[in-house]
Amino acid sequence: MATTEPAVPSDTKTLQELARRHLWMHFTRMGAYDQVEVPIIVRGEGCYVWDEHGNRYFDGLSALFCSNLGHGRADIAQAGADQAKELDFYSTWSYAHPRAIELAARIASLTPGDLNRVFFTSGGGEAVESALKLSRQYHKLTGNPNKTKVIAREVAYHGTPLGALSATGITSLRTPFEPLTPGGCHVPNTNVYRLPEGVPVSSLAEAVRDRILFEGPETVGAVILEPVQNAGGTFTPPDGYFQRIREICDEFDVLLISDEVICSWGRLGEYFGSQRYDYLPDIITTAKGITGAIAPMGAMIVSDRIAEPFMHGDESFLHGFTFAGHPVAAAISLATLDAYEDEGVLEHVRMHEGALRDMLESLRDIPIVGDVRGAGYFQSIELVKDRDTKETFTDDEAEVLLRGYLSGELFRRGLICRADDRGDPVIQLSPPLISTPEHFEEIEGILRPVLEEATRRMDVHVG
Numbered sequence: 001m002a003t004t005e006p007a008v009p010s011d012t013k014t015l016q017e018l019a020r021r022h023l024w025m026h027f028t029r030m031g032a033y034d035q036v037e038v039p040i041i042v043r044g045e046g047c048y049v050w051d052e053h054g055n056r057y058f059d060g061l062s063a064l065f066c067s068n069l070g071h072g073r074a075d076i077a078q079a080g081a082d083q084a085k086e087l088d089f090y091s092t093w094s095y096a097h098p099r100a101i102e103l104a105a106r107i108a109s110l111t112p113g114d115l116n117r118v119f120f121t122s123g124g125g126e127a128v129e130s131a132l133k134l135s136r137q138y139h140k141l142t143g144n145p146n147k148t149k150v151i152a153r154e155v156a157y158h159g160t161p162l163g164a165l166s167a168t169g170i171t172s173l174r175t176p177f178e179p180l181t182p183g184g185c186h187v188p189n190t191n192v193y194r195l196p197e198g199v200p201v202s203s204l205a206e207a208v209r210d211r212i213l214f215e216g217p218e219t220v221g222a223v224i225l226e227p228v229q230n231a232g233g234t235f236t237p238p239d240g241y242f243q244r245i246r247e248i249c250d251e252f253d254v255l256l257i258s259d260e261v262i263c264s265w266g267r268l269g270e271y272f273g274s275q276r277y278d279y280l281p282d283i284i285t286t287a288k289g290i291t292g293a294i295a296p297m298g299a300m301i302v303s304d305r306i307a308e309p310f311m312h313g314d315e316s317f318l319h320g321f322t323f324a325g326h327p328v329a330a331a332i333s334l335a336t337l338d339a340y341e342d343e344g345v346l347e348h349v350r351m352h353e354g355a356l357r358d359m360l361e362s363l364r365d366i367p368i369v370g371d372v373r374g375a376g377y378f379q380s381i382e383l384v385k386d387r388d389t390k391e392t393f394t395d396d397e398a399e400v401l402l403r404g405y406l407s408g409e410l411f412r413r414g415l416i417c418r419a420d421d422r423g424d425p426v427i428q429l430s431p432p433l434i435s436t437p438e439h440f441e442e443i444e445g446i447l448r449p450v451l452e453e454a455t456r457r458m459d460v461h462v463g
């Protein structure tokens with residue numbers, strides 16, 4: 001817009017007006033802000049952020065599962081500023097630069113097995129998109145040109161690019177954009193809380209095998225799974241699940257992609273979620289905590305075996321992004337990885353994840369709390385209408401519960417977390433990895449009265 005007015009807003013009212021007029025917020029019902037203020041976060045320090053009115057919030061979501069070290073790490077930001085002075089930007093298309101090289105080697109030293117080849121991206125969706133494309137080109141190169149399909153799980157979120165969206169298993173996010181990239185197939189997720197009676201847990205991994213057979217093994221190129229599935233509410237894998245998935249992938253020459261955009265960099269108390277559950281993927285996709293969210297970055301990490309056919313003669317992976325491996329982001333990532341190591345962040349998560357879980361378990365006396373699940377600093381509470389029967393809320397009721405009450409009330413009381421109904425209604429917590437049991441008490445102090453009030457409002461069976 002051409003304007004002669006100053007572009008820099010000076011006060012809260014101006015920011016609100018400019019946000020309403022010009023900012024297109026992601027996955028956001030913009031119309032809602034005709035009635036209420038846009039929440040504008042202006043500052044962060046440690047586990048807290050402040051809005052433009054000076055209200056303080058505990059960042060129980062680490063922004064979006066990514067500010068793993070909390071906020072306000074001037075020392076890490078400085079590493080980015082120093083890098084910008086030395087080499088502001090060069091790409092990783094045909095060229096390399098020291099920080100991308102050092103970071104790739106550093107990441108390779110932390111990954112499981114032979115996942116030694118790092119292809120940077122600008123974020124998680126691009127990492128997933130890269131993995132799906134790599135799978136297709138890999139199979140073409142190795143004589144299986146029809147292995148183009150990808151198997152993913154229902155309700156899983158793998159990002160928004162059209163290819164990644166074909167793996168994403170959330171119907172409402174897919175239908176507006178159909179037809180999607182062909183090839184996405186879905187199997188049940190590991191929601192054992194809602195596993196029908198009599199259905200063995202082992203059937204969840206076998207569903208992948210059945211689907212491969214149904215589609216035709218010669219057409220299936222990859223399986224993509226999160227170590228702990230976020231959407232639906234932190235579904236953890238049953239014992240042996242990933243070991244069986246690995247066997248199935250090997251049986252049919254299908255690549256196992258571990259989508260660790262959230263589940264890496266300490267979120268589950270290990271550098272990589274696959275390490276926690278002791279399986280070896282062919283590809284890991286990551287982003288978010290790779291830079292502690294101080295700069296945007298993602299990566300696809302590929303095993304030597306899968307990278308091998310691309311490393312000879314005229315071959316190349318015909319794919320790339322201008323800013324992938326940006327030197328400033330890479331310098332920030334290196335400083336972030338130093339902090340994870342020097343400050344014992346993973347050990348801290350392992351030491352305190354039990355306290356986080358105990359706090360959430362202590363809420364089970366509130367009738368609306370149906371299930372508590374998750375791993376590490378990545379936990380959810382599923383909300384139900386009747387705990388005995390596990391009856392869930394209707395769509396309309398979930399709308400009233402989540403958007404009509406919980407989201408706003410938790411925020412008003414100073415807790416940022418996610419009240420979500422991409423599956424059944426859940427509250428998700430993913431606090432900064434530096435948070436302590438004192439913070440968990442603070443979270444409980446907000447969650448308990450709000451869930452008790454939700455129980456009353458929603459006519460929950462208190463039996």
Ligand SMILES: Cc1ncc(COP(=O)(O)O)c(C=O)c1O
Pocket residue numbers: 123124125126128157158159160226230259260261262287288298
């Ligand atoms: C498992 C998973 N994969 C992919 C993505 C997409 O990442 P991004 O939003 O950085 O594109 C996300 C985002 O939350 C995610 O959780």
